[in-house]
Amino acid sequence: MTTQLERSTAPIATGVTMQVQHEVEQFLYAEAQLLDDWRYRHWFELMADDIRYRAPLRKNRLRRQRLEDEVADRGTEMALFDDDKESLDVRVMQRETGKFWAEDPPSRTRHLISNVRISLPVDSAGDEYDVRSNFIVYRNRLETEVDIWAGERFDLLRRDGASFKIARRTILLDQNVVLSKNLSVFF
Amino acid sequence: MAVDRSELLAKVDWERGEVSADIFIDEDIYRLELERLFSRAWLFLAHDTMIPKPGDFLNTYMGGDPVLVARQRDGSVKAYLNACRHRGMKVCRAEDGNTKHFMCTYHGWTYDIAGNLVNVPNEHDAYHGELPKEEFGLKQVAQIDSYKGLIFATFDADAPPLLEYLGDSVYYIDAWVDHVPGGIEVLPGVVKWTIHGNWKIAAEQFAGDGYHVNVTHMSSLAQISNTDLYTGPSPAGFQFSSRLGHGYSGIYNQPSRFEDGAADYRTQRMQTAIDRLGPERANTVGNFTVFPNLSGLPGQSNLRVWHPKGPNTFQIWSWTVVDRDAPEEVKRAQQLSSTLTEGAAGTVEVDDGENWDLMGQLLQDGYQTRLLKWNYQMGLGHETDDHATLPGRINEMYFGEGPQRAFYRRWLEFMTSEKWPHCDDFDDDWSKKVNR
Ligand code: FES
Ligand SMILES: [Fe+2]
Numbered sequence A: 001m002t003t004q005l006e007r008s009t010a011p012i013a014t015g016v017t018m019q020v021q022h023e024v025e026q027f028l029y030a031e032a033q034l035l036d037d038w039r040y041r042h043w044f045e046l047m048a049d050d051i052r053y054r055a056p057l058r059k060n061r062l063r064r065q066r067l068e069d070e071v072a073d074r075g076t077e078m079a080l081f082d083d084d085k086e087s088l089d090v091r092v093m094q095r096e097t098g099k100f101w102a103e104d105p106p107s108r109t110r111h112l113i114s115n116v117r118i119s120l121p122v123d124s125a126g127d128e129y130d131v132r133s134n135f136i137v138y139r140n141r142l143e144t145e146v147d148i149w150a151g152e153r154f155d156l157l158r159r160d161g162a163s164f165k166i167a168r169r170t171i172l173l174d175q176n177v178v179l180s181k182n183l184s185v186f187f
Numbered sequence B: 001m002a003v004d005r006s007e008l009l010a011k012v013d014w015e016r017g018e019v020s021a022d023i024f025i026d027e028d029i030y031r032l033e034l035e036r037l038f039s040r041a042w043l044f045l046a047h048d049t050m051i052p053k054p055g056d057f058l059n060t061y062m063g064g065d066p067v068l069v070a071r072q073r074d075g076s077v078k079a080y081l082n083a084c085r086h087r088g089m090k091v092c093r094a095e096d097g098n099t100k101h102f103m104c105t106y107h108g109w110t111y112d113i114a115g116n117l118v119n120v121p122n123e124h125d126a127y128h129g130e131l132p133k134e135e136f137g138l139k140q141v142a143q144i145d146s147y148k149g150l151i152f153a154t155f156d157a158d159a160p161p162l163l164e165y166l167g168d169s170v171y172y173i174d175a176w177v178d179h180v181p182g183g184i185e186v187l188p189g190v191v192k193w194t195i196h197g198n199w200k201i202a203a204e205q206f207a208g209d210g211y212h213v214n215v216t217h218m219s220s221l222a223q224i225s226n227t228d229l230y231t232g233p234s235p236a237g238f239q240f241s242s243r244l245g246h247g248y249s250g251i252y253n254q255p256s257r258f259e260d261g262a263a264d265y266r267t268q269r270m271q272t273a274i275d276r277l278g279p280e281r282a283n284t285v286g287n288f289t290v291f292p293n294l295s296g297l298p299g300q301s302n303l304r305v306w307h308p309k310g311p312n313t314f315q316i317w318s319w320t321v322v323d324r325d326a327p328e329e330v331k332r333a334q335q336l337s338s339t340l341t342e343g344a345a346g347t348v349e350v351d352d353g354e355n356w357d358l359m360g361q362l363l364q365d366g367y368q369t370r371l372l373k374w375n376y377q378m379g380l381g382h383e384t385d386d387h388a389t390l391p392g393r394i395n396e397m398y399f400g401e402g403p404q405r406a407f408y409r410r411w412l413e414f415m416t417s418e419k420w421p422h423c424d425d426f427d428d429d430w431s432k433k434v435n436r
Helices: A004-007 A019-036 A040-044 A065-069 A084-095 B006-013 B027-037 B164-177 B199-208 B260-277 B330-341 B348-364 B403-415 B429-435
Strands: A047-056 A079-084 A110-119 A128-141 A145-160 A163-173 B018-020 B042-045 B058-062 B065-071 B076-083 B097-098 B102-103 B111-114 B117-119 B143-147 B150-154 B184-186 B191-195 B237-241 B247-252 B284-290 B295-297 B302-308 B314-323 B373-375 B393-395
Touching: A019 A040, A019 A110, A019 A163, A047 A084, A047 A110, A047 B247, A065 B097, A079 B330, A084 B284, A084 B330, A163 B403, B006 B018, B006 B403, B018 B143, B027 B403, B027 B429, B042 B058, B042 B199, B058 B302, B065 B111, B065 B150, B076 B117, B076 B143, B102 B117, B111 B184, B111 B247, B111 B295, B117 B150, B143 B164, B150 B164, B150 B237, B164 B237, B164 B260, B199 B237, B199 B284, B199 B295, B199 B314, B199 B348, B199 B403, B237 B284, B237 B403, B260 B330, B314 B330, B314 B348, B393 B403
Parallel strands: A047 A163
Antiparallel strands: A047 A079, A110 A128, A128 A145, A145 A163, B018 B373, B042 B150, B058 B065, B058 B097, B065 B076, B102 B111, B111 B117, B143 B150, B184 B314, B191 B314, B237 B247, B237 B393, B247 B284, B284 B295, B295 B302, B302 B314
C-alpha cells in the first residue's frame, strides 16, 4: 500500500482535478482566516467528529531520519498536541472564558498556507483527500513579542456539502526545542 | 569575584521574606550560579527507564554544560561532559539513542560509552604513538548515584552523598516514585520549550507557589470547578520546606480528571498508596522542587528540569510519569491528559509562560524594576518544625511561601560559600535539627 507521503510526492497527483485543487486551497485559506480573526468556535466547527489533531515531537536522532517516522503514530510518546474533538473543544472553551491570560489581550497571528499538494487516499470512496500544506504562522503579541513558526501539515479532508471537514491533522512543527514561551495558537 | 558577598547577602533577606529582583537578571550572579551552584549541587539527569539497555544514552545539561548519560554493559550509569578533549567540539549531537561509541565529527577522536578515548586518527604517524589516550577520556562527573530510579550527578567531589543531599525530601519523593509496588516509568518523548525569564522563578514556583494557581490558571480551572476561585479559601493541604532547599506543596483529596477504566485504576492505586505511605503523603496532588532545578507535579504525573540558558532564558524539559505496571490504556489516558494540560501547548502551562516571559522582559529593559524587593512574606512565622508526622518545616495550609524562603536561603548559602556548603557549617536551630 502506498503511503500519503509517496502518493503526494508523485510528479502528477492522479485523480485530482484543478477544480478540487482550487476548492481545497480556498478551504484552507478560509480556515486560516478564522484563526487569524479569533473566530475559534467557528473554526472548531470545521472539525469532523473523529478528528485527531496531533503535533508529534521533532527529534534529533543519530540514524538517518525518514519522514514517515516523523509523521507516524508513536504509541505513548509525548506530543505537543494530541487532541480528539472533546479535548480540542476544551482548548476552544478556554478561549471563551474571558480569563485566558495567555491570549487576553489576544495575540495577532497570520497563518500563511502554501505548497498545497493533494492526493486520493487508497481506500477512499472519493469524498476524502489527503492534503499536505506548508505553513508559516507569525505571532505578534502585546508590544514587541514575535514568534515565527514554520512547518507542514498532513490533513485528511472529507467532503461536507459544499465544503470540507478536517478529519485528521498531523502538524510537523520545524523546531526541536520549541523556541517560544508557549504554543497558545492553533496550526 | 565580580559579585561581592555582602552584596548578595543584602539582596536575599529570607528571614524577612524579601528578595531583590536583581538576582533574576544580573549577568555576574548568573555566572556565579554556574560555578557555585550548578557545579556543586546534585542535579537530576534521568530516570532509569529512559535508558534501560546497555548502550542507551541521552543528552542533557548540568547547568550550562552538555552532559551525556549512558547505560554501561554492567548496568551501571556513567555521565560525562559532551565536549571533546581535543578542541571541545560536541561529540554527540543526537538527543538520545543506543550506541557503542561517540565519534567526534571534527577530527574523529572516538570515545566508548564509558567515556574512554579509544581511537584517534593518525595516532601512529602524526602523534608518533605518544598520545596518552588514557588521560584524555571525556570529563566524568565527580559523583553519580540514584534514588529509586532517579539518577543524579554532581561535578563536585566534595558534595555529600546523594541521600544526604536529598535529606528529608525523600519522605515526599517516595510518594510519587514508590507509591505502588512496581514503581514508575517515564513515557518516551521530552517536551522542551523556552522561557525568556530566569530559571529560579519556575523552580521556586514549583516548590511553594500554590497561590498563583487560582488566578493564573483561572481559564483552565474554570472548566473543572465552578467555585469562585479568586475569593476562595486556601485549599486544605500542607507545605513542606527543607533546610536543604527542597520544597513540596500538596492539596488533599483532589478529584481525578480521569474517566472509566483509568479512574477506577487511579482509585485503586490511591488505596494502595495510602496503605503503603499513609494518607498525608499519598492522598495529595501538588508541586515540588528538589533543589535546585528538578521539579514535578506528583498526582499529575509530571517531572521536569529547568535548564538555565543565561540570566534571562531557560528551557523546560518535561516528562510524563506513569505507574510501570499500569494497564496500557491507563498509560495512554495519562499521556493524553498530560499533553492537554502540560507542555508548551498545555492549557495550564501556556499561562505560566505568559507570566515568566513578561517578568523577564521587565527586568531586561528596566532599571527601577531591578531595584524592587519582591515580597516573600506569606505565612512567615506560621510554620512548625515539630509536626507530629511530617518531617521538615511544615505549613498546615496549601498557600504559603515557606518553601520559597527555604529555597533562597539555601541558594544564598551556595552562592556565598567558598567551599561546599554543608548545613552544619551554618549555626542555626534548623540545621541542628536536620543534622541531629
Ligand atoms: S575537536 Fe574532537 S577530534 Fe578535534
Ligand atoms: Fe502554574
